Amino acid sequence: MSASSGGRLVLVGTPIGNLGDLSPRALETLGEATVVACEDTRRTGRLLSHFGIASPTYIVVNEHTEGDAVERVLRHVQNGDVVVLVSDAGMPGVSDPGEFLVAQAIAAGITVEVVPGPSAVLHALVASGLTTSRFVFEGFIPRKGAERTRRLRELSTELRTTVLFEAPHRLERTLHDLADACGGERQIVLARELTKLHEEIWRGSLDEVVARCAEVDPRGEYVLVLEGAPPAAEVDDAQIATAVADGLARGLSKRDASAEVAEAFNVARNRVYDIAIALKS
Numbered sequence: 001m002s003a004s005s006g007g008r009l010v011l012v013g014t015p016i017g018n019l020g021d022l023s024p025r026a027l028e029t030l031g032e033a034t035v036v037a038c039e040d041t042r043r044t045g046r047l048l049s050h051f052g053i054a055s056p057t058y059i060v061v062n063e064h065t066e067g068d069a070v071e072r073v074l075r076h077v078q079n080g081d082v083v084v085l086v087s088d089a090g091m092p093g094v095s096d097p098g099e100f101l102v103a104q105a106i107a108a109g110i111t112v113e114v115v116p117g118p119s120a121v122l123h124a125l126v127a128s129g130l131t132t133s134r135f136v137f138e139g140f141i142p143r144k145g146a147e148r149t150r151r152l153r154e155l156s157t158e159l160r161t162t163v164l165f166e167a168p169h170r171l172e173r174t175l176h177d178l179a180d181a182c183g184g185e186r187q188i189v190l191a192r193e194l195t196k197l198h199e200e201i202w203r204g205s206l207d208e209v210v211a212r213c214a215e216v217d218p219r220g221e222y223v224l225v226l227e228g229a230p231p232a233a234e235v236d237d238a239q240i241a242t243a244v245a246d247g248l249a250r251g252l253s254k255r256d257a258s259a260e261v262a263e264a265f266n267v268a269r270n271r272v273y274d275i276a277i278a279l280k281s
Contacts, residue, residue: 010084013091013117017196019050021118027051029115033084035076035078037061061085066097070104077110090120095139095165100202121163121177124191124223126155127201128161131228135161143170152181155226157266162226168218172212175213178226179206187227192220193273235265237275244276 010029018266030036030276031053038044039062039223041211045055056245059076085092085101092098105112121137138155144149155178166174170229178188184207191201202209247257254276262269 004079004179007110008082008113009077009101009110010082010113010115011092011102012084012086012115013119014047014086014089014121016089016118016123016194017199018118019267021195022047023117024053026115026117027053029082030086032082034081035059035073035083037073037085037101039066039088044086045133046220047086047189050079059083061097063097064072066100069102069145073101074108074110076099077105078108079222090118091116094119094121094137110236116193120165120194120221120223123194124189124201124225125161125163128189128225129203130161130187130189130225134159134228135163138162138164140167148177152177156181156183156233157229159228159231162194162227164224166224168220168222171218171222172210172213174224175206175210178224179210182206182226182229184210186229190227191223191225192218194223196213227252232266235267240265240267240272241273241279244272244279248276248279272279 010033012026012029014026030048030051033056034046035057036048037059037223039060040062044058048055059069059073061073073083073085085098087093087096087098090096093102102112122220125132125135136158138151141151141155164174166188172206175188178186184205186206188195188203188206188209189201190209191199193199197277203210204212243261244257247260248254252260258269258273258276262272265272
């Protein structure tokens, strides 16, 4: 089902701190909106009021309500309304509600428009001084459990620059865990209060930033930009043979020893297995 004439769903990027960053196109689109889908009506209401935009019909779309609100939002678009989706700050759908709504709108045959705006991810990345030609965005990593451990292990070998978000009360623990996983010498950039009066960007090694956080009380939401891992050194057959021999000496079968070594060295299992067979011969 497609939207009737005039119905539109538009994602609008809003300021992450400095209200002067709201673009003329974003202002025009917000002024046209008959419905605004937002995380917090009070926060969005203050933004619209600041720019003299009359209050529209609001639909709350946050992490708790997005699933239930989708049908209502799409019905408004299909009935010809201009529905604008905003987050509290930045681009909706990136570590903020919107991803599910957009997918459902596309499935319903509705064209999704985007009015780009400020991005904490790109702001921190280009200001970091680290490589920007290839990067990944991890958002908030899991708070605990096996999934957090797995994600940290992946970050330890990620060759590209990585951008993460973190809350102030979890910052110190995350930095400690990153230092343990990646090594304390890995470079990292901490950015906070971006575009605001007290914007701060701090650069150093993980060991240095851990020490700094022990002295300075973290405040505000943080963007972390982590240097990519150095390329892994090439593993030769002699190293693999030594590791396989150790596994065999511990009572592992050729297959299990080969699997263990292949994972540890990130090499093809058949290469390790051939070496294991040669050793047993």
